[in-house]
Amino acid sequence: MKASDEAAVPKSAIRLHKELDRIWRSGRGFKRLSAVNHTVIGKRFMLTAMVFFAIGGVLAMTLRAQLATSQAAFVGPEIYNQLFSLHGTVMMFLFAIPMLEGLAIYLLPKMLGARDLAFPRITAFGYWCYLFGGTIIVGSLFFGVAPDSGWFMYTPLSSKPYTPGINADIWLLGVTFVEISAVCAAVEITVSILKFRAPGMSLEKMPLFAWYMLVTALMMVVGFPPLILASILLELERAFDMPFFDPERGGDPLLWQHLFWLFGHPEVYIIFLPAAGVISTLIPVFARRPIIGYRAIIIAIVALAFLSFGLWVHHMFTVGIPHLALAFFSAASAVVAIPTAVQIFAWLATLAHGRPQFAVPMLYVFGFFVVFVMGGLTGVMLAMVPFNWQAHDSYFVVAHLHYVLVGGFVFPLLAGLYYWMPHVTGRETVHRISVPAFWLIFVGFNLTFFLMHLTGLMGMPRRIYTYPGAFGWDWLNLLSSVGGFILTMGFALVATDMILQFRFGKQFRRNLWKAGTLEWAMPTRPASYNFASIPHIEARADDLDVNVLGPELAAGKGYLGFTREGRMETLAVDMTTGRAEHIALLPNSSYLPLVSAILTGCAVLSMLFGFYWVALFFAVLVALGFIWWSQATPIRPDIGLLDAGRGLSLPPHTEVDGPVSWWATVFALVCNGTLFSSLLFGSIYNWLVAPNWPPAQIVELGLSGYFALAGFVLVPVLGRLIVRSNIAGSPLVPLGALAVVYCAVIALLALAIAAMPDPTSHAHVSTSVVLLGYGALHAVIGLLFIANAVIKVLRGFIVPGAQLELRIGKLWHDYTALTGIIAIIAVLAMPAMIGMLAGVR
Amino acid sequence: MKPASPVPSHRMLLIVLGFVVWSLAFVVLYGTNAIGCAFGWPEGLQRNVLLGLFALHLLALSALGSWTWHRWRARRDDSTQPAPLLEYLGFGLTAAAFGATALTLLPTVLVTMCAP
Numbered sequence: 001m002k003a004s005d006e007a008a009v010p011k012s013a014i015r016l017h018k019e020l021d022r023i024w025r026s027g028r029g030f031k032r033l034s035a036v037n038h039t040v041i042g043k044r045f046m047l048t049a050m051v052f053f054a055i056g057g058v059l060a061m062t063l064r065a066q067l068a069t070s071q072a073a074f075v076g077p078e079i080y081n082q083l084f085s086l087h088g089t090v091m092m093f094l095f096a097i098p099m100l101e102g103l104a105i106y107l108l109p110k111m112l113g114a115r116d117l118a119f120p121r122i123t124a125f126g127y128w129c130y131l132f133g134g135t136i137i138v139g140s141l142f143f144g145v146a147p148d149s150g151w152f153m154y155t156p157l158s159s160k161p162y163t164p165g166i167n168a169d170i171w172l173l174g175v176t177f178v179e180i181s182a183v184c185a186a187v188e189i190t191v192s193i194l195k196f197r198a199p200g201m202s203l204e205k206m207p208l209f210a211w212y213m214l215v216t217a218l219m220m221v222v223g224f225p226p227l228i229l230a231s232i233l234l235e236l237e238r239a240f241d242m243p244f245f246d247p248e249r250g251g252d253p254l255l256w257q258h259l260f261w262l263f264g265h266p267e268v269y270i271i272f273l274p275a276a277g278v279i280s281t282l283i284p285v286f287a288r289r290p291i292i293g294y295r296a297i298i299i300a301i302v303a304l305a306f307l308s309f310g311l312w313v314h315h316m317f318t319v320g321i322p323h324l325a326l327a328f329f330s331a332a333s334a335v336v337a338i339p340t341a342v343q344i345f346a347w348l349a350t351l352a353h354g355r356p357q358f359a360v361p362m363l364y365v366f367g368f369f370v371v372f373v374m375g376g377l378t379g380v381m382l383a384m385v386p387f388n389w390q391a392h393d394s395y396f397v398v399a400h401l402h403y404v405l406v407g408g409f410v411f412p413l414l415a416g417l418y419y420w421m422p423h424v425t426g427r428e429t430v431h432r433i434s435v436p437a438f439w440l441i442f443v444g445f446n447l448t449f450f451l452m453h454l455t456g457l458m459g460m461p462r463r464i465y466t467y468p469g470a471f472g473w474d475w476l477n478l479l480s481s482v483g484g485f486i487l488t489m490g491f492a493l494v495a496t497d498m499i500l501q502f503r504f505g506k507q508f509r510r511n512l513w514k515a516g517t518l519e520w521a522m523p524t525r526p527a528s529y530n531f532a533s534i535p536h537i538e539a540r541a542d543d544l545d546v547n548v549l550g551p552e553l554a555a556g557k558g559y560l561g562f563t564r565e566g567r568m569e570t571l572a573v574d575m576t577t578g579r580a581e582h583i584a585l586l587p588n589s590s591y592l593p594l595v596s597a598i599l600t601g602c603a604v605l606s607m608l609f610g611f612y613w614v615a616l617f618f619a620v621l622v623a624l625g626f627i628w629w630s631q632a633t634p635i636r637p638d639i640g641l642l643d644a645g646r647g648l649s650l651p652p653h654t655e656v657d658g659p660v661s662w663w664a665t666v667f668a669l670v671c672n673g674t675l676f677s678s679l680l681f682g683s684i685y686n687w688l689v690a691p692n693w694p695p696a697q698i699v700e701l702g703l704s705g706y707f708a709l710a711g712f713v714l715v716p717v718l719g720r721l722i723v724r725s726n727i728a729g730s731p732l733v734p735l736g737a738l739a740v741v742y743c744a745v746i747a748l749l750a751l752a753i754a755a756m757p758d759p760t761s762h763a764h765v766s767t768s769v770v771l772l773g774y775g776a777l778h779a780v781i782g783l784l785f786i787a788n789a790v791i792k793v794l795r796g797f798i799v800p801g802a803q804l805e806l807r808i809g810k811l812w813h814d815y816t817a818l819t820g821i822i823a824i825i826a827v828l829a830m831p832a833m834i835g836m837l838a839g840v841r
Numbered sequence: 842m843k844p845a846s847p848v849p850s851h852r853m854l855l856i857v858l859g860f861v862v863w864s865l866a867f868v869v870l871y872g873t874n875a876i877g878c879a880f881g882w883p884e885g886l887q888r889n890v891l892l893g894l895f896a897l898h899l900l901a902l903s904a905l906g907s908w909t910w911h912r913w914r915a916r917r918d919d920s921t922q923p924a925p926l927l928e929y930l931g932f933g934l935t936a937a938a939f940g941a942t943a944l945t946l947l948p949t950v951l952v953t954m955c956a957p
Contacts, residue, residue, distance in 0.1 A: 203853075204926035295926070299933040306860035307941060310867050322878050322955045324891075325871055327948030332867070335944050339937075576848035577923055658850075688879050840880050 042106025088151025113198025128597030133177030212277030287354025333383030375403030396456025427505025440490030447483025533561030855931030859938030
């Protein structure tokens, strides 16, 4: 590589700050809409999540007002169904997940010694998708068409015959829209933790919070696709009458439950683990000693992540599953308590061996211990099948889930809020309000939800809008409602406290809590670029002397302590050792994420109102928009080595083998692969378990199916040829050949689908259509990859030394070929599998 | 060219290997139980098949545990290499996966196969 280096004349700290800020800051006024900076987007995520939390809280208060007395007539059953469905949906999808994403987006680069996340524009796109999707869901309440089938949308209640309006469609499309945001964030967080760290920060030096977020993000990558698939299938059933969950046509309502809880149970741990990361960060700070059991905690969280995927059926213990399967899931539900306990004992040991200081965040840590441990204990009770059968769908379960979710997420979150809010505002908390706010929340919460254990044990079922006065539930419900209003007053005080902090809090400069993590090594409020120079880490990154490190970094004594051609630069490292590997050049502010999210929102709204061709039109615009994104940020292909400071020269990300975009594609394909595996699971499940099999008409793939199979076999060969041709000269010919193959495959699959029996007749046919449609859709996206690459080749941005787009394209082509081949074989194999059924059903 | 990393990124797979085997065991036994019940396999046959699969996965985890243990011991004593965190986690998580497999699938020995 040639050295091209116009960098780096040392500057004064003030001048360096001004130059970096000019490059990194987001605009003011209307330009705020183009912001992509992680500090700005992280704060927006958290603020928006808090607004949705307040909305969810108002819904909860309305529910408690209705249930305060027997035979109340405050709201009728239709409205009540919408209120509790929306309360659950808002709290899970619009508050908890976006809040943890916002916290991670704001904190991780600061904690890991980077200037931003890996894909700033994707961060912004994710935020806008979340905001628009959430607005669609919540806005539906004002039109009286809010989702009303519960936050879990069980079929057949949510199927067309029983929910004929658009209530369920709003949930399915709105939540899927929000999930796009969550999956984007998950991939970005994963890659950012693995690659965007300060040099020297090897895996064993990473702060525990980063380990927690890495495991959480990977769980999201494989945990969310089953729900996305389930939503797509149910929407196909509702919109086009293609049966997947209809038992009269070879579907099964229980398939929805399996897919939903395959997402839904890991979701509980996806919410809990970041909160546990907050606890693991705060306790060493306030105990004044390093955490005990760093490695044991990493083992515990990885074990917890895996085990959480083996529990989903414990939400379905009463549906009639074979005893042995029940026993597997019951045992797994009990075993998962062990890694949770490992963390709790590590935290208690750290406190016991330290000199704990009971500041306001520690009050919430105390609240977390009490509430979460109680929720965990009732969780072990519910893991036992005989008890579960008794308590199922009763208020005992409502009490348990609130103890787990509020104890395991809201209390740690409030601890984190009081701990990091001064970092956001640059001001200290007004303690006179903080302490009574905590006690109102703690007492109000326990009064509300502890009593629900009793109402549940006395037989009160969930989701009833009123109850008779003769069962003795009145006084418990009244006290629960009173507790709910006390809890609300506590949250109102916290909100007041935060507003007062912005206005009247005492200012401080750096490291309020005497912490040892990097985010406190910067002045507060943080600068747009985080660090004037990037540190070299030589100790574990939760036990650093940030008071010494901070001024050195501000003076530009670390890596990249200069500006260069107005570019936004940060360092990427080797994943395991933390050795500096390359310089990542990041894109700056742009309206493209907002425009793309608006177009995606238009596509969602068009589908909601049944304008499917209009939706397709907007989807095409979104796809073209993404090509524009890629083309709008070209980087010269022949930059060569660049000065990184401290005597180090590194190549830019376009000229290395494993930059973040390549890794992000790998993780995105893992996510996509989980969705495809869930689709295969659904096909096999309906074949094996659903009633009304075998179908009257069998799908027999003709020659078009076999030719499409041959086309898919050619795809990876051409993908490799493209990269080799680029090294030797020009990749245009193999790119053109692959485009021809893709077009042929799409046409052949369309022919095969057209030749099938009516897809509304049976789940066997509808599933075959979706499997082949999946292959065709991926071939279409493959064409977009080719179009993007051709434009870049013609513009001179793809050359033999810089062929990142081609290598990313190869990943996509390989994946498309693999899943396409499996999909066709699955359709080809189904007639034989149906034949096997004939003897037993 | 920059020198290769002393700890290649694929070594991070050590962290997940043990629990991937646990996941496999869980899915294989759950799926086989479902197929056996749907096709009306005799109870004795189904239990023997499941016990065989259960033992196979425990054996696989034992072999993996032994391999990760020796890897960790070898790397722990090599002062020229970076700290062997991945090897430590690899062994620890394989041991945890062995325990999880034994506990979660133990009902195969006792519980009725297909009664709903």
